[in-house]
Amino acid sequence: MGDGGWGIGPNPQSPIPNPQSPIPKFFNINNKKNFNIIYLKINLLKKIILIIILFINFIIKMTDIKLIRINCSIKITNKENVQNFIDTSKELISKTLANDEGVQDYDLYQSQTDSNKYLFFETWNQNKINDHINKDHLKKAVSEFKKVCEMKIENFNIEKETPKEYKSIRMNCTFETKEEKEEEAIKETLELVKNSLKDEGVIDYDLFKSCTRNHQFLIFETWKNQDCLTKHMNSEHFKKLVPKIQEKGTLKIEQLYLI
Numbered sequence: 001m002g003d004g005g006w007g008i009g010p011n012p013q014s015p016i017p018n019p020q021s022p023i024p025k026f027f028n029i030n031n032k033k034n035f036n037i038i039y040l041k042i043n044l045l046k047k048i049i050l051i052i053i054l055f056i057n058f059i060i061k062m063t064d065i066k067l068i069r070i071n072c073s074i075k076i077t078n079k080e081n082v083q084n085f086i087d088t089s090k091e092l093i094s095k096t097l098a099n100d101e102g103v104q105d106y107d108l109y110q111s112q113t114d115s116n117k118y119l120f121f122e123t124w125n126q127n128k129i130n131d132h133i134n135k136d137h138l139k140k141a142v143s144e145f146k147k148v149c150e151m152k153i154e155n156f157n158i159e160k161e162t163p164k165e166y167k168s169i170r171m172n173c174t175f176e177t178k179e180e181k182e183e184e185a186i187k188e189t190l191e192l193v194k195n196s197l198k199d200e201g202v203i204d205y206d207l208f209k210s211c212t213r214n215h216q217f218l219i220f221e222t223w224k225n226q227d228c229l230t231k232h233m234n235s236e237h238f239k240k241l242v243p244k245i246q247e248k249g250t251l252k253i254e255q256l257y258l259i
Contacts, residue, residue: 066158067124068123068157069123069155069157070124070155070156071120071121071153072119072122073118073151073153074117074145076118076148078147081148085149086108088145089211090211092137092141093212095137096135100131100132102128102129102131106120106121109208109211110209111206112207117206119208121172165259168223169222169224169257170221170257171219171221171223171254171256172218172219172221173218173219175217175218176215177249181248185245185248189217192242193206193207193219195241196237199228199231199232201228201229202223205222
């Protein structure tokens with residue numbers, strides 16, 4: 001048989017590898033510099049991926065945190081010690097905002113229709129509110145408050161969905177006025193308060209001013225149900241006055257449900 005009968009002989013068309021041919025640079029095991037660079041890049045990529053995973057987990061965790069709104073209504077009973085109440089409140093606010101984990105908002109507002117009415121307006125991460133309750137600065141402040149006022153505390157979970165059953169609807173409308181428009185805004189809002197208190201299903205309707213921040217107000221409303229609130233929002237005084245008030249600052253409306 002010839003040499004090519006079994007395919008043993010060399011194929012003249014196939015190049016014979018040259019053992020002296022250089023290995024491609026990327027695969028050259030003698031090139032330590034290239035491998036060090038590749039190693040560093042792989043480690044960097046691992047770190048980037050880890051950071052991305054941690055960030056995604058953080059976002060998921062944050063979206064799972066439920067917020068709770070606390071409205072603490074205050075009625076002064078000992079008028080001689082009002083200033084002590086205000087000073088104690090400001091100290092409590094300062095310490096809470098500086099030291100308590102999970103606080104989102106914490107402020108004291110005074111009614112613009114009744115100087116003896118105040119309101120603590122608080123926002124918390126739900127899983128941190130108990131830590132605040134056990135703080136010494138809160139216990140000390142509450143002990144002082146009991147000497148001069150009556151307190152009514154209401155807690156609301158800040159949820160997007162409307163519950164099937166609820167006792168009443170709370171509207172917290174925070175409002176920051178422009179400095180030069182503040183007096184006009186107060187006048188128009190007080191007119192809105194006066195007219196709205198005549199509306200069907202209204203339980204409470206008042207204007208409060210922050211005791212710690214300039215030009216910051218709160219329109220505080222409580223309604224029997226959604227039908228009454230809707231009728232209020234379609235009323236002539238609402239349509240007339242609310243656009244005027246909105247022109248004089250920034251209005252943020254929050255609707256909550258007392259369950």
